[in-house]
Amino acid sequence: MTRSEKMRTYKAHPLSLVFSILTKLAVAITIGVFFLIVGYVLIKGIPYLKPSLFSPEYTTDNCSMLPAIVNTLEMLVISLLIAAPLGIFCAIYLVEYAKKGNKFVSLIRLTTETLSGIPSIIYGLFGNMFFVLALKWKLSVISGACTLAIMVLPLIIRSTEEALKSVDDSFREGSYGLGAGKLRTIFRIVLPPSISGILSGVILAMGRIFGETAALIYTAGTIAKYASPMDSGRTLSVHMYALSDNGLNMNEASATAVILLLAVLLLNGLASFIAKKLAKGGN
Known part of the structure; x- marks a missing residue:
């Protein structure tokens, strides 16, 4: 025009x-x-960025964030390994297999929308009562990761569902007309063009995992050390909170915020690049 x-x-x-x-x-x-x-x-x-902030071990003098960076990546990987497959396959069931007007499907959608609106502190209290106390996993990375997986699950489900719905039904009908089965149609016809939308939801989930603090204080703890999945350890966001909470390390907290911001931007950019490559490959 x-x-x-x-x-x-x-x-x-x-x-x-x-x-x-x-x-x-x-x-x-x-x-x-x-x-x-x-x-x-x-x-x-x-x-306030200085080499001592990346020392191998944390002390009260150097306030090193390196253990927190490693714990954050560990938390991210475990959370996504749990939430991404569950969310994607749940969305595939809702869009491709469930009958339209199914009351069970309506219940699932209502549940996911409700879960997405719950404050993170509630998730933290639930994770503390269930994973930490009931399952006796104590304050650990796995307790925090499972809690975060539940938090980001509705986000992944909704984004994947919308991405699958964006694929025109004529593609499915053409595949069925050529004799392809349901499973082949989903994985060869429906998923490739919708991969960009699916990864968008995963990217948003990554951002929430990186920035979460309240839920992890109750489930993963605040110990500044390298942590195995069954050990307690702080992430970057919890590390920044702990430094700013005492009021004595505000400069180090500001430097940690820079690294946290750059890490989120880097991972989002990398994931977006991969999504574009996969989308071109699908086409």
Whole structure:
């Protein structure tokens, strides 16, 4: 549409001009807030980045974040290994196998929407009572990872469900017409074009896992050491909270925020790159 055509449209429908301005304003504000937050974190934290923060072992003098970085990656991998397969296969069942109008499907959707709105502190209390006390896993990485897996499960289910629904039914019908079975159609026809949307949900889940603090304090603990799955250990977000909580290490907390932000941006960028490659391969 040319500029003159747009102007004629706006004169005929003044509300179109209003909504156009509002949408552009919303985009500008969103981008501005993003750069404001990122810029503030970088300005406050970069001056306090120093080699001692990456020492092999944590002490009260160096406040090393290296053990927390390792624990965070461990927590991320375990959480996604639990949540991603469950969420993706649950969404496949809801979209591809469940009958439309099924009351059980409606119940699952209601449950996932309810779970996505529960505060993280509630998840932390549940994880403490069930994984830590009832199963006797104590404060450990596995207790925290299972709690986080439950937290991000609704997000993965909903994003995967929407990605699968975006694939036109004609692709499925064409596959069935050529004699392909249900399972082959799903994995060869439906999943490749929807992989980008599925990974978008996984990326959002990764961000929430990286940034979660309240739930992990009750399930994984705050010990500053390298932790095996059955040991207690703090993640980067908990490490930053612990440093800022005592009020004596605010500079180190700001530096930790920089590393946490960069790690999230790096992982999101890497996951987006992989999603684009897989989407091109699917096409």
